Amino acid sequence: xxxxxxxxxxxxxxxxxxxxxxxxxxxxxxxxxxxxxxxxxxxxxxxxxxxxxxxxxxxxxxxxxxxxxxxxxxxxxxxxxxxxxxxxxxxxxxxxxxxxxxxxxxxxxxxxxxxxxxxxxxxxxxxxxxxxxxxxxxxxxxxxxxxxxxxxxxxxxxxxxxxxxxxxxxxxxxxxxxxxxxxxxxxxxxxxxxxxxxxxxxxxxxxxxxxxxxxxxxxxxxxxxxxxxxxxxxxxxxxxxxxxxxxxxxxxxxxxxxxxxxxxxxxxxxxxxxxxxxxxxxxxxxxxxxxxxxxxxxxxxxxxxxxxxxxxxxxxxxxxxxxxxxxxxxxxxxxxxxxxxxxxxxxxxxxxxxxxxxxxxxxxxxxxxxxxxxxxxxxxxxxxxxxxxxxxxxxxxxxxxxxxxxxxxxxxxxxxxxxxxxxxxxxxxxxxxxxxxxxxxxxxxxxxxxxxxxxxxxxxxxxxxxxxxxxxxxxxxxxxxxxxxxxxxxxxxxxxxxxxxx
Amino acid sequence: xxxxxxxxxxxxxxxxxxxxxxxxxxxxxxxxxxxxxxxxxxxxxxxxxxxxxxxxxxxxxxxxxxxxxxxxxxxxxxxxxxxxxxxxxxxxxxxxxxxxxxxxxxxxxxxxxxxxxxxxxxxxxxxxxxxxxxxxxxxxxxxxxxxxxxxxxxxxxxxxxxxxxxxxxxxxxxxxxxxxxxxxxxxxxxxxxxxxxxxxxxxxxxxxxxxxxxxxxxxxxxxxxxxxxxxxxxxxxxxxxxxxxxxxxxxxxxxxxxxxxxxxxxxxxxxxxxxxxxxxxxxxxxxxxxxxxxxxxxxxxxxxxxxxxxx
Numbered sequence: 001x002x003x004x005x006x007x008x009x010x011x012x013x014x015x016x017x018x019x020x021x022x023x024x025x026x027x028x029x030x031x032x033x034x035x036x037x038x039x040x041x042x043x044x045x046x047x048x049x050x051x052x053x054x055x056x057x058x059x060x061x062x063x064x065x066x067x068x069x070x071x072x073x074x075x076x077x078x079x080x081x082x083x084x085x086x087x088x089x090x091x092x093x094x095x096x097x098x099x100x101x102x103x104x105x106x107x108x109x110x111x112x113x114x115x116x117x118x119x120x121x122x123x124x125x126x127x128x129x130x131x132x133x134x135x136x137x138x139x140x141x142x143x144x145x146x147x148x149x150x151x152x153x154x155x156x157x158x159x160x161x162x163x164x165x166x167x168x169x170x171x172x173x174x175x176x177x178x179x180x181x182x183x184x185x186x187x188x189x190x191x192x193x194x195x196x197x198x199x200x201x202x203x204x205x206x207x208x209x210x211x212x213x214x215x216x217x218x219x220x221x222x223x224x225x226x227x228x229x230x231x232x233x234x235x236x237x238x239x240x241x242x243x244x245x246x247x248x249x250x251x252x253x254x255x256x257x258x259x260x261x262x263x264x265x266x267x268x269x270x271x272x273x274x275x276x277x278x279x280x281x282x283x284x285x286x287x288x289x290x291x292x293x294x295x296x297x298x299x300x301x302x303x304x305x306x307x308x309x310x311x312x313x314x315x316x317x318x319x320x321x322x323x324x325x326x327x328x329x330x331x332x333x334x335x336x337x338x339x340x341x342x343x344x345x346x347x348x349x350x351x352x353x354x355x356x357x358x359x360x361x362x363x364x365x366x367x368x369x370x371x372x373x374x375x376x377x378x379x380x381x382x383x384x385x386x387x388x389x390x391x392x393x394x395x396x397x398x399x400x401x402x403x404x405x406x407x408x409x410x411x412x413x414x415x416x417x418x419x420x421x422x423x424x425x426x427x428x429x430x431x432x433x434x435x436x437x438x439x440x441x442x443x444x445x446x447x448x449x450x451x452x453x454x455x456x457x458x459x460x461x462x463x464x465x466x467x468x469x470x471x472x473x474x475x476x477x478x479x480x481x482x483x484x485x486x487x488x489x490x491x492x493x494x495x496x497x498x499x500x501x502x
Numbered sequence: 503x504x505x506x507x508x509x510x511x512x513x514x515x516x517x518x519x520x521x522x523x524x525x526x527x528x529x530x531x532x533x534x535x536x537x538x539x540x541x542x543x544x545x546x547x548x549x550x551x552x553x554x555x556x557x558x559x560x561x562x563x564x565x566x567x568x569x570x571x572x573x574x575x576x577x578x579x580x581x582x583x584x585x586x587x588x589x590x591x592x593x594x595x596x597x598x599x600x601x602x603x604x605x606x607x608x609x610x611x612x613x614x615x616x617x618x619x620x621x622x623x624x625x626x627x628x629x630x631x632x633x634x635x636x637x638x639x640x641x642x643x644x645x646x647x648x649x650x651x652x653x654x655x656x657x658x659x660x661x662x663x664x665x666x667x668x669x670x671x672x673x674x675x676x677x678x679x680x681x682x683x684x685x686x687x688x689x690x691x692x693x694x695x696x697x698x699x700x701x702x703x704x705x706x707x708x709x710x711x712x713x714x715x716x717x718x719x720x721x722x723x724x725x726x727x728x729x730x731x732x733x734x735x736x737x738x739x740x741x742x743x744x745x746x747x748x749x750x751x752x753x754x755x756x757x758x759x760x761x762x763x764x765x766x767x768x769x770x771x772x773x774x775x776x777x778x779x780x781x782x783x784x785x786x787x788x789x790x791x792x793x794x795x796x797x798x799x800x801x802x803x804x805x806x807x808x809x810x811x812x813x
Contacts, residue, residue: 027766029587037545110554113589115543117551166590184588184599185762186673210672212760220670221760224662381538381775388546398544418546 020478020494023218023230024209027185031169032159033150034107034114039400039487042150043231044188044209047491049153050175050196052081052100052132053144057482057490060404062144066095066154066174066197067132075440076139081147083130088195089156090171090178097127103154116151116402138437141445142403148488149402176202176491185211203495222248222473229478231487233471235353238293247476252483253296255303255401256468257409260361262461265423266393268344273334275460278344278394280327281368282361288466290360291353295466301453302406303467305485309406312446324368331369343372348396349383357396357465387421397421397462404485406449407436413456424461514799518792522785523573529784530572533777534565540586540775559586572781582782587774593782596767601786603673604756604763607682608749614687615694615748620737622691623698624725630703638695645692654685654758671760682752682759690748697740701733708732735806742798746791 025040033049036042052067067081087095104125107114124135134143146152156172158164164171170179170190176199177190188209192202210227212218215234221227233241233249241249262275269275284297299321304310331338346361348354358375365371373394378386387395399419401408412419414430432452439445456462474481480493541547541555556562560571575581582593626635645653661681662670672678705711706729714728753765764783771780 030589030591032590035589037543110548110550111558113541113547113551113555113558115545115547115551118548166588167595169590183673183762184596185766210760211762212671213766214757214760217671217758217760220658220662221672224670226669226672379773381542381773382536384542384544385538388542418548419544 018204018496019206019208020204020229020496021208021227022210023212023221023227023232024188025211025218025232026213027211028188028209030166031179031182031188032166033153033155034103034112034116036150037115039231043487043489044170044190045150045153046175046489047177047190047207048170048173048175048179049150049155051149051153052083052147054490055145055148055486055488057484057488057493060145060484060486060488062148065148066100067147070144072143076141076143077136079134079136079140079143081132081134083132084197085130086197087174088197090173090193090195091156092195093156095154095174097130097132099157100132100154101125101127102157102160104152106155106160107151114151116149119146119151139439139445141442142405142407145403145405177207180206187211198492201492203492207491219473222475225475228475229481230473231470233293233473235291235293235471238471241473245473248473250472250474250483251293252470252472252487253303253305253485254468254470254487255305255404255485256398257298257301257303258295258396258398258465258468259298259301260463260465261387261392261395261397261422262463263390263393263395263423264461265390268336268341269393271334271336272460273330274336277327277331277334277336277369278365278371279460279463280321280323280330281371282364282463282465283322284465285322286364287357287360290356291466294469294471296469298464298466301456301462301464302409303401303485306404306406308442309446309449312443312450327369331371336371338369338371343374344393345374345376346394346396347376347378347383347386347392349380350377354396388418390421390423398468400468401486406446406453407433410449410452410456413461422461424459426455426459429455514796518796521792522788525788526573526576526781526785527569529781530569530777531565533772533775533780534568536772536775538775540777542775559584572778582785583778585771585776585779587771587776587779593778596779597764597782597786600762600764600767603761604752604765605749605790607679607686607752607756607761607763608745610679610683611687611690611748611752612745614684615690615744617691618688619691619694620698620734623695624702624730624733626695626699627702627706635699638699642692642696645689648689650685650689651754651758653688654681654755657681657685658758671758673761678759679761682755682761686748686752686755690744693744694737694740697737698733701736702729705729705733731805735802738798738801738805741801742795743791745798746794749790749794 024043026038028036028041028044030036031045031048033045036045050065052065052070053062054065055061056063066083066087068084070079070081072079083095083097089095104120106112107117108120110117122137126133154174158172159169167182167184168179173179173193176193176196178193180189180191182188190207190209192205193199196202212221215232218227218230218232219234219237222230262269264270284299288295288297302309346358348358355377358377362373362375365373386392399409399412410433411417413422413424414420414433415425429452432448432455436445436448436452439448470487472483477496479495479497481489539561541552547555553562560568572583575583585591585593585596588596622638626638629635658670658681661668668681669678710732711724711728714724719728752763753769755761756763756765764786767779768783768787771783
């Protein structure tokens with residue numbers, strides 16, 4: 001057996017105190033920034049591929065990345081970026097405006113299969129030696145922020161032209177780190193990129209992103225001192241961690257919402273009074289108590305973290321979220337008679353947490369309305385297919401914002417958007433979003449978006465349940481980590497202190 | 503003219519290859535019958551992008567046509583195709599990286615099972631109804647009753663956190679494989695110990711052994727020449743499927759110990775609708791099962807003259 005264990009150990013790597021070790025979650029599918037979507041993949045890619053901009057980890061405002069400066073037209077339809085002359089790939093070659101142009105053309109090409117291809121829909125680019133100009137047919141208010149997301153980062157010609165194997169993506173990088181090696185389902189090892197324009201500020205020599213799918217395993221690794229950072233924690237362990245490891249445990253709001261979709265073409269659920277009754281019968285505070293850690297109450301779809309937008313909403317609406325009496329009144333106004341009708345059906349993807357949520361909702365509807373709801377869980381892909389095909393009455397959903405603006409949430413309920421999945425088509429809603437896109441004034445845009453969200457909520461197309469919070473474990477020896485809404489890490493700011501593990 | 507008698511080995515090999523083809527076809531159509539596709543996600547791709555991807559992987563063709571294409575690639579080129587999740591990477595590359603981990607873990611567990619199971623079973627049989635026999639009965643019941651993830655939890659709690667001897671997960675060094683190998687091997691050791699005990703007890707009372715005793719053979723010579731040779735034949739028959747089970751049975755433990763083996767590919771590929779990877783992993787598991795069974799049969803034919811020789 002010893003020989004067999006040596007065989008396994010032979011290909012392995014030794015632990016090093018100078019290596020930052022992260023229990024990253026699922027194995028990244030591919031280290032191609034244009035194809036990735038998940039937060040775990042984006043975490044690795046943001047260390048490898050820098051965009052024209054980066055985000056300030058404290059404020060989440062765009063700051064210079066590969067571009068040293070930029071300007072936009074008054075309506076944000078034209079953006080001009082000036083590349084830094086010292087920007088280089090990790091092989092020493094200069095990063096040119098043409099690299100960015102070609103990368104964006106690849107993103108736009110449907111055969112690339114990029115999930116974020118629509119970000120550059122109808123955009124036109126021109127490049128000179130170190131200047132890049134992008135023209136949109138509509139206002140692109142958040143484009144500087146979007147440029148920080150890996151999808152819009154330039155990728156090297158070797159990757160664009162298919163000269164490197166998929167497992168070596170990241171070996172030629174533009175960010176603070178480059179790929180050292182990758183062992184599938186084990187780890188992605190990054191090492192400092194000596195050609196990064198800001199390499200002198202990068203303090204940690206290497207980073208190991210471990211594939212750890214189980215939250216409990218991630219917790220074990222952290223407690224045993226085998227990892228320095230775990231972006232996920234089993235919710236059941238939260239109270240013990242708060243008591244025993246207060247210096248390591250951190251919880252941060254996320255720009256994400258868990259909500260219910262009502263299928264508005266269903267013969268029963270097309271009744272707006274019934275949807276209203278079902279919405280008003282759920283106590284959001286009790287829900288948070290039942291679910292425990294990792295969520296904060298929601299009264300709107302867009303998380304309450306956009307100060308300008310929140311102020312705009314606050315002036316116009318005080319949304320009623322829980323009112324059992326009003327719910328009963330709405331139920332009486334509807335055509336649904338619980339004692340005669342078939343029970344409603346609630347569809348959710350299989351998971352222990354979703355089961356708890358489903359049973360809570362079932363109990364609330366029974367208790368507050370006398371409405372019976374059957375629960376049905378499905379495996380994830382089966383669930384998605386059912387939801388896309390509108391084969392449900394009420395279903396559990398969630399959405400994570402891509403950038404800090406209401407559009408990243410509201411756009412999905414446009415009539416022709418593939419993510420709508422409610423059967424709801426509203427010309428008024430589409431028009432409000434279009435007007436907001438064309439708005440020349442920022443306040444006018446926010447007002448229009450507020451009206452659109454109000455319409456979505458007043459028609460009870462969805463019911464926001466809660467906004468997610470991240471639960472993280474950070475070793476006290478790791479400094480420079482700033483928690484923020486988007487889980488954005490400034491890799492150059494991280495460093496180790498001498499403090500011991502608590 | 504009589505038909506030449508075909509070799510039993512070739513017959514078994516033929517049956518094995520046929521089994522692989524049947525498993526391939528059944529898995530292919532079952533996977534494709536499941537709802538949802540490899541590119542479905544919460545954030546839906548635009549119709550043009552989705553269509554381009556489906557065309558790129560020939561998923562827009564009728565299923566029977568896709569099957570014939572996959573069969574042709576497999577039979578004529580030994581090509582399992584590209585993974586649909588790990589885009590740009592072939593299934594054979596993915597399996598080549600992960601299979602050695604699972605196989606090494608399984609082989610270590612098998613060695614543990616043999617080293618602990620057979621001697622303890624023998625000892626219990628020779629001390630029938632005494633404390634070693636009773637103690638082993640209780641111990642084997644515990645290991646057989648505990649699911650391996652519970653065993654893993656207890657082992658991590660004891661060896662990683664209470665004693666601080668071994669890491670709780672990961673694959674950085676040989677040390678990381680000790681806990682999972684024991685958690686995988688001990689339940690099998692318990693089964694082996696029970697089986698060895700029973701077969702040894704039966705053998706001790708068989709006429710051949712009684713005759714040897716009458717001839718004055720006792721102690722170690724009796725055990726090695728007369729008892730073990732007979733007692734271990736059923737154990738060998740059990741080892742074939744048990745080895746396959748142990749080599750392929752590490753799915754849960756790989757998850758608990760975050761090991762980069764094939765287990766997660768096997769489960770996740772099906773959930774991700776990564777048809778090619780799921781199919782490749784299934785075929786590899788089938789091959790391991792078939793080969794270990796063949797090997798065990800060959801072993802029996804060497805030791806047991808009653809069995810048909812697989813020469």
